[in-house]
């Protein structure tokens with residue numbers, strides 16, 4: 518398939534995180550928790566969601582004793598390895614309207630969209646250079662036989678007076694953004710921005726420490742007990758007693774009691790090329806636009822400040838029983854698929870070298886929408902299920918979580934109607950694992966057949982459509 522050697526995923530931290538860590542010459546330490554401590558609020562998870570929750574909580578309740586516990590380092594999970602696509606939920610307008618009505622859908626989408634400028638402004642205010650660039654996000658049809666039909670979503674947004682949020686553009690205009698012969702027409706989301714994801718995560722960590730928030734890294738929370746007056750969080754080296762807790766563990770929720778029945782972990786993988794500024798110039802792709810194709814196993818790609826392409830695809834596999842292991846970090850076959858998609862979408866760059874490869878888990882729920890709410894008698898608040906689109910929405914989740922914890926005053930975002938609504942149950946293990954693997958295989962085979970100009974087999978098509986028939990928003 519290729520004579521260009523592929524890097525091995527999982528050998529090191531992501532290219533993004535290494536780049537960000539290299540700029541931290543004097544990062545404050547966040548040592549593991551040893552012994553027992555007392556807090557008003559304990560936050561589990563040092564990704565964007567947990568850190569935004571800590572930030573907004575500190576803003577609302579300046580004197581609150583907040584402790585954040587992270588099993589790795591802050592940003593060591595997907596928040597430090599994602600594509601850096603920053604956008605809200607305009608594409609979800611159909612789902613949101615169907616569940617909550619048109620007005621509420623618009624209100625939810627507007628709050629999610631706040632994240633983009635909100636993150637840009639926050640970075641500016643706090644001296645975080647996260648390479649924020651607001652250049653828009655363009656989805657393109659590039660695989661014959663799998664063209665997306667965006668008309669319904671576009672019409673819905675127009676009817677709501679928000680037609681400017683998703684703008685159909687023809688193939689000629691698409692190729693003015695990036696002159697690939699593989700690209701057909703597309704859909705532009707002008708308000709989207711790109712970031713260097715790990716720089717945002719590490720910037721959040723720095724600012725939280727400066728605000729006096731106590732962070733313990735290399736500290737895994739094994740359980741939350743709610744008996745008696747206070748919550749007790751057990752870690753390997755100690756315990757936290759807290760009035761309330763925030764569970765912001767993303768795909769790891771697929772292994773937590775109370776959540777595992779509604780969250781599935783799925784792998785997404787990325788590569789980054791050597792610097793190719795001259796080739797980007799030739800392609801005309803110098804505006805910093807984010808790009809993706811329109812298949813279910815989505816390929817997403819963008820440029821970096823130093824003239825590389827970071828390219829990912831949702832071609833990993835599902836995990837088993839909530840275990841977040843090597844499936845999500847060491848899958849060489851997934852990287853081969855990412856590379857093949859790269860060459861299909863950008864055929865003129867077939868000789869470009871990949872310098873790094875990595876993967877991570879994304880958290881999928883039945884409707885591919887987050888669930889944010891409270892459990893344990895209103896003392897534990899949770900947010901997960903971003904389905905590969907959490908870089909922006911995790912900021913809204915953080916605002917909601919801070920309100921759920923604080924509870925004082927007129928609530929705004931915590932009153933949005935999706936808050937407190939659970940996602941559908943997923944089949945139990947081992948059925949879930951077997952089903953998810955079969956469906957993934959069917960989706961990939963269907964894509965392969967169409968790429969080769971063949972009609973996919975009846976069985977393959979039936980399996981790829983099974984989740985939709987069962988009421989899940991997954992597959993075709």
Ligand SMILES: Cc1cc2nc3c(=O)[nH]c(=O)nc-3n(C[C@H](O)[C@H](O)[C@H](O)COP(=O)(O)OP(=O)(O)OC[C@H]3O[C@@H](n4cnc5c(N)ncnc54)[C@H](O)[C@@H]3O)c2cc1C
Pocket residue numbers: 561562563564565566567586587588589590591592593594595596597598599600601602603604736737738739765766767768769785786787817829875876877878879900901903904905906907908909910911
């Ligand atoms: C390869 C890849 C590409 C992606 N691309 C994009 C993109 O371009 N745009 C986008 O919007 N989204 C993207 N995503 C998804 C995005 O990264 C996530 O939605 C987002 O980072 C979620 O933030 P989070 O804080 O909820 O989760 P995370 O960043 O996963 O943070 C959760 C943290 O909890 C910690 N944790 C888990 N269990 C425990 C425990 N028991 N005790 C202590 N700590 C614990 C984990 O170590 C982790 O650091 C991508 C994801 C991947 C994997």
